[in-house]
Amino acid sequence: MTKQKTLKAPFSLSGKGLHTGLDIQITLLPAPAGTGRVIRRVDLEGTPEIPALSEFVKGTERGTVLVKGDASVSTVEHAMAALYAKGVDNCYIEVNAPEFPILDGSARLYVEGIDAAGLEEQDLPVEHYIVKRRQEVVSADGRSRIVLLPDSKFGVDVHISFDSPVLNNQFASLEDLADFDKEIASCRTFVFVREVEMLLANNLIKGGDLDNALVIYDEPMAQENLDKICDLMKVTRRT
Incomplete structure (x- = not known):
């Protein structure tokens, strides 16, 4: 029987927000067994909490958005992936x-932070979701889908396709969370x-730059348009 785990010690990270451009600090702390992964907006009155559960997902456009009541938080996917993979x-x-x-x-810095903090086993068992039959979820626009299949262990196959000569049909597999x-x-x-x-123009990626994202240049662009984009991203074009 697998026991639940939490962090042995808290750790903090700081950096820019991809979409807001704000200077942000995030701290991950131990929590009692049965708590789950709970986000606290410490900048808001009353420190509202948002559980990281699918029922609170309200958007997935350029990042996962969680909303509970009047509180929301976005761009949580890298932290959530690290917490799940590391067994927190x-x-x-x-x-x-x-x-x-x-x-x-x-997710690299989250993984390093979790490794440095260490894990502590707790008294309650982990409640696993058992996939007993094929299940499929399709996005509203039909462009994305998730298919769950029964298996004896966790594994992921990911397929992606863009209208791009350098990033069209690609796939990757993860057969072991280790x-x-x-x-x-x-x-x-x-x-x-x-x-x-x-x-x-849609008020996104205000904090985006070449230190936190890969920018793929896959088709010819007019010089003036490319210079404009480089100026907007505050980067120097390399020829």
């Missing part, structure tokens, strides 16, 4: 902004350079 069942996550910091655009640190944790956020101006 219970923790409080305190953040002083409406999103998590993007850090280097990956490989997350080496195979997945350092995978970074990316954007196509042709999308940058549109995203900024």
Whole structure:
């Protein structure tokens, strides 16, 4: 029987918000057995809590958005992936902004923080969700889908396709969560350079730069348009 785990000690990280551009601090702390992963907006009156559960997911466009009542928080996916992969069942996550910091655009620093803090076994058993039959969930626009299949252990196959000559049909597999640190944790956020101006116009990626995202240049662009995008992202174009 697998027992629940929490962090042995708290740890903090800080950095820019990808979409807000704010300077953000996030602290992950131990929590009692049965708590789950609970986010606290410490910048809001009353420190409202948002459990990291699917029922509170209200958006997945360019980041996962969790909402409970009047409180919301976004860009949580890298932290949640690290917590799950490292076996942290219970923790409080305190953040002083409406999103998590993007850090280097990956889950790597969360994994390193969890490793440094260590894990502590707790009294309650882990409640596993058992997939007994094929299940499928399709997004509203039909462009994304998740298929769950029964198996004796956890594994993921991911397939992705973009209208791009450099990033069209690709796939990756993770057959053992023990490989997350080496195979997945350092995978970074990316954007196509042709999308940058549109995203900024929609009040997104205000904190985006080449330190926290990969920018893919996959089709010819007019010099003036490319210079404009580089200026918007506050980067120097390299020729």
